[in-house]
Each structure stands twice: as structure tokens, then as C-alpha cells.
Amino acid sequence: GEDVEQSLFLSVREGDSSVINCTYTDSSSTYLYWYKQEPGAGLQLLTYIFSNMDMKQDQRLTVLLNKKDKHLSLRIADTQTGDSAIYFCAENWSTGFQKLVFGTGTRLLVSP
Amino acid sequence: EAQVTQNPRYLITVTGKKLTVTCSQNMNHEYMSWYRQDPGLGLRQIYYSMNVEVTDKGDVPEGYKVSRKEKRNFPLILESPSPNQTSLYFCASSLSPGQGGEKLFFGSGTQLSVL
Numbered sequence: 001g002e003d004v005e006q007s008l009f010l011s012v013r014e015g016d017s018s019v020i021n022c023t024y025t026d027s028s029s030t031y032l033y034w035y036k037q038e039p040g041a042g043l044q045l046l047t048y049i050f051s052n053m054d055m056k057q058d059q060r061l062t063v064l065l066n067k068k069d070k071h072l073s074l075r076i077a078d079t080q081t082g083d084s085a086i087y088f089c090a091e092n093w094s095t096g097f098q099k100l101v102f103g104t105g106t107r108l109l110v111s112p
Numbered sequence: 113e114a115q116v117t118q119n120p121r122y123l124i125t126v127t128g129k130k131l132t133v134t135c136s137q138n139m140n141h142e143y144m145s146w147y148r149q150d151p152g153l154g155l156r157q158i159y160y161s162m163n164v165e166v167t168d169k170g171d172v173p174e175g176y177k178v179s180r181k182e183k184r185n186f187p188l189i190l191e192s193p194s195p196n197q198t199s200l201y202f203c204a205s206s207l208s209p210g211q212g213g214e215k216l217f218f219g220s221g222t223q224l225s226v227l
Contacts, residue, residue: 008152038204042116043155044204088154100216102147102155
């Protein structure tokens with residue numbers, strides 16, 4: 001199947017680190033993505049990682065990829081209240097054409 | 113400003129009354145797609161289009177139609193809406209499919225309620 005799974009909810013305090021986890025299914029996915037959805041808005045691409053990488057860092061964001069376990073994580077350092085949003089991971093499902101399959105989304109709540 | 117524009121933002125209708133949700137992008141993107149977002153299910157693809165006059169079914173196409181007569185527009189048509197089509201709908205586009213790492217641009221969403 002095409003299930004991309006995430007936990008539904010994460011709550012952290014401002015200044016702490018947040019770690020959002022995702023498991024995917026297609027071992028041949030070449031790219032994996034993190035999208036952010038703020039309230040009342042569409043999704044915006046946060047970052048992506050190529051499948052031959054283990055880690056990618058972009059300012060406060062760190063993406064870790066464990067291909068053996070098909071596990072992807074997004075770490076947000078020094079989490080701010082503005083980071084409160086729903087975070088979706090997505091894999092490109094290899095059907096000849098790269099189709100994005102999204103996870104269920106993790107709602108991150110950052111409290112002051 | 114580069115954007116994907118969906119209309120309307122909110123729509124309440126009754127069962128069986130045909131409706132169209134419009135989507136337009138100003139980035140000359142080849143690829144456009146429609147998704148629906150439901151609690152606990154994430155985003156599921158309804159239809160996509162690789163270019164003008166080229167459309168194909170996604171994961172949940174039943175009850176929906178699309179057309180791509182012009183590159184910039186990709187309307188979603190519900191010929192006979194039913195309550196199980198109550199959902200948050202997103203249109204998205206990208207420069208070209210299959211390149212990997214390409215960025216999907218999303219519209220702001222259309223909240224549809226079918227009574």
C-alpha cells in the first residue's frame with residue numbers, strides 16, 4: 001500500500017526542540033519531503049532530502065533519513081510559537097511518474 | 113506574485129447541485145493536481161494533469177471530473193455532490209513532473225460542505 005504514517009499530535013514548549021517522525025513504504029522513493037501547513041493556508045515546501053543522503057541541515061531544520069527502517073524525521077531546533085502548524089511528510093511513489101504520497105500530518109503545538 | 117488561486121474559499125451546497133471549483137496558476141507550470149484533505153487521512157490525490165488536455169485519475173477520483181483546456185486553469189467539477197464529498201480541497205502545481213525535488217505550489221484551499 002501507499003501508507004505514509006505520522007503521529008497526529010505533538011506539543012512542545014517554546015525554545016525546546018521538536019522532532020516529528022514519519023514512516024514511509026516505497027523503498028525506491030528518490031526524494032522525501034516535508035511540507036508545512038499554517039492555519040487557513042495551503043501547504044508550503046519546507047525541505048526535502050534525496051534518498052542517498054542520511055541527513056540534511058537547513059538553519060533550524062534537520063532532516064534524518066534511515067532507509068533501512070524507512071523512517072524520516074524532522075527536527076526543529078529552538079521551536080517558536082510561529083512553528084505551530086501541521087507538518088506533512090511525503091514520498092514520491094514510483095509509478096513511472098513521480099507521484100507524491102502524503103502522510104496523515106502531525107499537528108505541532110508550541111506553547112509559550 | 114507567483115501563486116495558485118482557488119475559488120471559492122468556502123462553499124456550502126446541497127446534495128445533487130452541480131458545482132465547479134476553479135484553480136488558476138500564473139507560473140506557466142505544466143503539472144497541476146487536486147487533493148482533498150480529511151482529518152486523520154492527510155492529503156489524497158483526486159486527479160492530476162501533466163499538461164494541456166492530459167489528465168489522469170489519482171487515488172480518489174470517484175464523483176469528480178476535471179478538464180485542462182488551458183495551461184493555467186484546472187477546474188474541479190462535482191456533477192452531483194454528495195455529503196461524503198464534504199472536505200477541504202487543494203489545488204497544486206509544479207513546473208514539471210518527474211524531475212524529483214520539484215516544489216509543489218498549493219492554493220489556499222476550498223472548504224466545501226455538502227448538506
